[in-house]
Amino acid sequence: MDSTTRIERTLAAAMHRAEAPCCPPGLLQAMRHAVFPRGSRIRPRLCLAVAAACGEDAPAVGDAAAAAIELMHCASLVHDDLPCFDDAAMRRGRPSVHAAYGQPLAVLAGDALIVLAFQALASGTAAAPARLAPLVSILAGAVGVPRGIVAGQAWECETAADLAQYQQQKTGALFAAATEAGAASAGAAPGPWRLLGERLGEAYQVADDVRDAACEAAEIGKPVGRDLALGRPSAALRFGIDGAIDRLRELAQGAIEAVPACKGAAALRAHILSETQRLLPRELAARAA
Amino acid sequence: MDSTTRIERTLAAAMHRAEAPCCPPGLLQAMRHAVFPRGSRIRPRLCLAVAAACGEDAPAVGDAAAAAIELMHCASLVHDDLPCFDDAAMRRGRPSVHAAYGQPLAVLAGDALIVLAFQALASGTAAAPARLAPLVSILAGAVGVPRGIVAGQAWECETAADLAQYQQQKTGALFAAATEAGAASAGAAPGPWRLLGERLGEAYQVADDVRDAACEAAEIGKPVGRDLALGRPSAALRFGIDGAIDRLRELAQGAIEAVPACKGAAALRAHILSETQRLLPRELAARAA
Numbered sequence: 001m002d003s004t005t006r007i008e009r010t011l012a013a014a015m016h017r018a019e020a021p022c023c024p025p026g027l028l029q030a031m032r033h034a035v036f037p038r039g040s041r042i043r044p045r046l047c048l049a050v051a052a053a054c055g056e057d058a059p060a061v062g063d064a065a066a067a068a069i070e071l072m073h074c075a076s077l078v079h080d081d082l083p084c085f086d087d088a089a090m091r092r093g094r095p096s097v098h099a100a101y102g103q104p105l106a107v108l109a110g111d112a113l114i115v116l117a118f119q120a121l122a123s124g125t126a127a128a129p130a131r132l133a134p135l136v137s138i139l140a141g142a143v144g145v146p147r148g149i150v151a152g153q154a155w156e157c158e159t160a161a162d163l164a165q166y167q168q169q170k171t172g173a174l175f176a177a178a179t180e181a182g183a184a185s186a187g188a189a190p191g192p193w194r195l196l197g198e199r200l201g202e203a204y205q206v207a208d209d210v211r212d213a214a215c216e217a218a219e220i221g222k223p224v225g226r227d228l229a230l231g232r233p234s235a236a237l238r239f240g241i242d243g244a245i246d247r248l249r250e251l252a253q254g255a256i257e258a259v260p261a262c263k264g265a266a267a268l269r270a271h272i273l274s275e276t277q278r279l280l281p282r283e284l285a286a287r288a289a
Numbered sequence: 290m291d292s293t294t295r296i297e298r299t300l301a302a303a304m305h306r307a308e309a310p311c312c313p314p315g316l317l318q319a320m321r322h323a324v325f326p327r328g329s330r331i332r333p334r335l336c337l338a339v340a341a342a343c344g345e346d347a348p349a350v351g352d353a354a355a356a357a358i359e360l361m362h363c364a365s366l367v368h369d370d371l372p373c374f375d376d377a378a379m380r381r382g383r384p385s386v387h388a389a390y391g392q393p394l395a396v397l398a399g400d401a402l403i404v405l406a407f408q409a410l411a412s413g414t415a416a417a418p419a420r421l422a423p424l425v426s427i428l429a430g431a432v433g434v435p436r437g438i439v440a441g442q443a444w445e446c447e448t449a450a451d452l453a454q455y456q457q458q459k460t461g462a463l464f465a466a467a468t469e470a471g472a473a474s475a476g477a478a479p480g481p482w483r484l485l486g487e488r489l490g491e492a493y494q495v496a497d498d499v500r501d502a503a504c505e506a507a508e509i510g511k512p513v514g515r516d517l518a519l520g521r522p523s524a525a526l527r528f529g530i531d532g533a534i535d536r537l538r539e540l541a542q543g544a545i546e547a548v549p550a551c552k553g554a555a556a557l558r559a560h561i562l563s564e565t566q567r568l569l570p571r572e573l574a575a576r577a578a
Contacts (some may be wrong), residue, residue: 011434023435027443115433144404146312
């Protein structure tokens with residue numbers, strides 16, 4: 001089964017378990033809206049690619065780890081889009097969750113998705129229970145305090161923030177968790193896999209900054225120019241668009257070099273090359289060459 | 290060590306692990322504000338009382354379970370108080386988290402506390418790793434979908450809600466998790482402990498409704514009359530204050546009868562009696578006698 005199918009099936013199964021008449025229908029709709037139809041699923045695909053490179057022996061564990069990573073990502077988007085943060089009315093080319101269902105259900109859908117991620121780990125590790133604790137720690141570390149997504153987002157509430165630290169927490173942390181969790185789900189030590197995830201996360205963030213600064217809204221499915229409008233740190237604003245694109249190329253190359261020695265290293269490097277080449281629209285990528 | 294000391298130490302240790310220079314100080318302050326100084330800690334004390342009744346053999350696991358339950362409770366208060374829900378400016382006799390730190394940090398503090406709860410479970414179960422999966426499932430079930438706190442809160446966004454189901458999810462679920470997690474932390478089967486938690490949760494909710502309808506704000510440290518003002522389901526509005534107090538007495542008695550056979554049953558019954566007698570201010574409790 002290809003990784004996209006695995007991810008969509010696991011996410012659908014997790015959401016399906018939530019569907020009971022005792023659950024308010026509006027909350028379920030808001031959660032579904034946040035998770036489906038799929039975005040790029042770049043993090044869970046990375047998680048499964050690392051699990052495969054590590055010689056995955058318990059696919060249900062990898063599936064659970066990948067789904068948990070994606071549920072956390074979806075939750076963070078729902079809360080980031082809230083009026084008290086980005087106030088974004090659009091996401092993935094359609095209304096954001098709070099625009100479609102109101103702020104109360106957006107807050108609750110984000111909360112419920114965070115919880116569902118841990119629930120997916122607990123139920124998905126039945127075949128290898130010793131892997132649950134490291135996976136919970138990896139996931140919690142990537143999302144919570146002191147250095148996860150929530151900490152990164154909270155730097156936006158401070159008067160000064162270090163750009164590298166802010167981006168590492170807000171974006172890099174979940175990419176690093178994707179590679180670490182991929183390894184841990186296959187019973188491998190997660191530590192050596194962290195650098196790969198960090199570099200990919202930074203590359204992804206730089207690409208996002210460039211798209212925000214240089215693209216049209218229709219191309220990326222959400223409002224553009226938000227970093228400038230909201231006074232947020234941005235690699236494109238700091239280094240200029242060409243400088244940011246150069247940085248992105250360095251990071252992509254650094255990611256490929258960061259793949260630890262393992263059986264499936266060659267296939268994984270090919271996956272990373274293909275993913276990083278798709279981070280920017282063709283005409284922007286050409287500008288860097 | 291008494292249970293209050295155990296709970297405060299475990300919560301302090303969990304917060305301490307979050308304190309690093311890489312974490313935005315405003316977020317840490319908002320989280321601390323939500324957790325300290327202590328509220329009644331009724332849920333974690335119940336969790337530890339059940340663990341003791343079950344012949345607790347790994348106190349660190351009970352500590353982690355109790356702290357995780359309380360962190361979830363604190364998180365739910367922070368999000369419930371937000372302007373898009375109760376819009377409560379006061380909590381425990383001082384400003385609510387969003388009143389003190391703003392909405393963005395209140396949303397993020399709640400998120401971070403949810404994650405911290407699972408982190409506490411993962412790190413606290415090192416001595417008995419097989420207990421992690423059931424504890425994660427119990428906690429996630431009590432907070433998420435389809436029948437946890439978040440589902441209960443989301444019924445407030447629907448046009449019609451069943452009072453019993455709403456209260457079971459919004460309040461009963463975490464009390465049931467407290468008793469189930471207490472048992473699971475001691476290596477006992479959690480199922481037989483659920484009814485006790487459900488009855489205590491319902492008793493607590495009825496007492497809260499009565500206080501909201503009959504007390505002065507200064508007595509309970511938060512605004513009163515909110516159920517009526519917000520059109521929320523309330524036992525006091527439905528049954529009248531005297532009817533609700535009668536119901537509370539029935540539930541307290543039912544809770545004592547629901548204690549499963551175990552070594553420490555007598556001490557646990559005494560704990561429950563003492564706790565339920567303190568649910569209402571003296572003059573209201575006298576009105577029921």
